[in-house]
Amino acid sequence: MAFVDIEKTMQFILEMQAQHSIAVQKLDEQMANHEGRIAKLEASIATLTDLVGRLAQAEIRLVERMDDLARSQAHTDESQAHTDQRLNVLVDIVDKLMRRNSSSE
Numbered sequence: 001m002a003f004v005d006i007e008k009t010m011q012f013i014l015e016m017q018a019q020h021s022i023a024v025q026k027l028d029e030q031m032a033n034h035e036g037r038i039a040k041l042e043a044s045i046a047t048l049t050d051l052v053g054r055l056a057q058a059e060i061r062l063v064e065r066m067d068d069l070a071r072s073q074a075h076t077d078e079s080q081a082h083t084d085q086r087l088n089v090l091v092d093i094v095d096k097l098m099r100r101n102s103s104s105e
Helices: 003-104
Strands: none
Touching: none
16 A cells, blocks of 8 residues: 555544544433433423322322211212101191181181
């Protein structure tokens, strides 16, 4: 190989090495940027996971309270029915007394 060819080859190798160095530097910068973004995404995922967990707990408490309310409403309905029956009996008694007093006058 001639000296000129060796020199051209060496120059080519040096240029390629410089280009590769620049490319590696750019990749390092991109990787650093991605690492920062990944850290932010991980924090966001942790926050969302916590929020979903709290939302699930709140939903469980809500369902329990709704069940309590339904039981309470059923008890109120039973009491109302009993009160209606007693009121109907009272109305009948008052009606009979009113008729009796009207007929005796």
